[in-house]
Amino acid sequence: MRDFAVSAVDLRKSYGKDQTKVHALAGVTVGFERGHFTAIMGPSGSGKSTLMHCLAGLDSATTGQIWLGETEITGLKDKELTRLRRDRVGFVFQSFNLVPTLTARQNILLPLELAGRSHDAEWYDYVTEVLGLTSRLRHKPHELSGGQQQRVAVARALLSRPDVIFGDEPTGNLDSVSGAEVLGLLRRSVRELGQTVVMVTHDPVAASYADRVVLLADGKLAGEITDPTADDVIEAMRGLGSAGVAA
Template identity: 65%
Template sequence: MYAPLAHEHHPYQHVDHPADAAAAAVDLVKVYGKGETQVRALDGVSVTFARARFTAIMGPSGSGKSTLMHCLAGLDRPTAGQALLAGTDLAGRSERELTRIRREQIGFVFQAFNLLPQLTAERNITLPLDLAGRRPDPELLRYLVTALGLAERLGHRPAELSGGQQQRVAIARALVSRPEVVFADEPTGNLDSRSGAQVLSVLREAVRELGQTVVMVTHDPGAAAHADRVVLLADGRVAGAIDRPDVASVTDALRRLAAGR
């Protein structure tokens, strides 16, 4: 077993102050467009994401799920408020600083995998470290490829891998640099149910065994049930949260949101 990160917390510990969280939004506002076409995607969102926890963000279509994640990951700039990563406000950072922060402190897992087709699985995994001029921790790399069942696939290119294997390569790539937070945007959206369950189990184990922080956007109650906590959004605002979620509690909460209750 690989040693967990030094900042591992109890899996159900809440964070009282945004500066102590792995990521946080404070009165976050994001407005797209102007005048009659203006859309208020985030309308004063305040929420914290504790270290070493797996949190799912859920809500109806257009509720602001992906916008919140993109602002927290430095992929989009908020109109107002703070987007904090390990206590650092990303809102006032230059593009150059944001690029460095994303490369050094954030891991990404997307629905589309985003692997480079000309590179082997191993090169795809280590690519962010290569670009940063860093060498991977050989013990962590060995742990990840073994835990993810990729040891026999490292020399294969993406076209030679199944969808589930490609997503596991993307997860290894996101984890190998030991980032502050791994952001996962619908990571099981392009996978069959079996491959999706494997990917979610891997993310769950990354939290439990490595002390990693994972924030996942999903519309699937089954996927959200793997998380420690679910944050609910509606109309660009926080609409509630569920600790120790299961499929029934998440489904019921989403039904209530859809009904406006």
């Protein structure tokens, strides 16, 4: 499992106690290869968001192991987890999480500046050019379209060259055109920049941009699809008794 960018072994996550106890994850073992784009899908309540939050160190597992590369993150203290998320993990959320008073450039650089780290100017120029942001770097979020704001969020996630970028419904607040644009950029970051992306989505079209789709149901793995099409994903979700609504 340690050859993966991120992986989990017999991962279990429960909420509540006794009769109210809910098993959000019920023994999930899964790995995500470096340099690949993977989508996680499942019916509402399947555990897909819980899995991503545990893998990213945003939530703790009840039992089991999580590895980021060769680092086991289960059992790390809060300060160690904070440092790991800051240095080795990137995030792209449904809400863009940009600071409204800062320019696009300042938003992109903010995490590194807060960490007291300098940025690689050549890498910054390359990332912003690939993402089509060069002419928008002096603009503040309210001066950018939704798609452009999400591009800024993607650039921010890429700048530290993280081990993995986690996307939590990254196109959920975008129209279809902007959503396709952002998904295309995530795929390019994998194919051209060697990034690893793990994305939770309820949208079969969004999932079709991935190299692989991991399916969850009732907190357990329920299959996977390689080189998926939207029709493949829709058919698989029907087999799980869902049209693909969000969890």
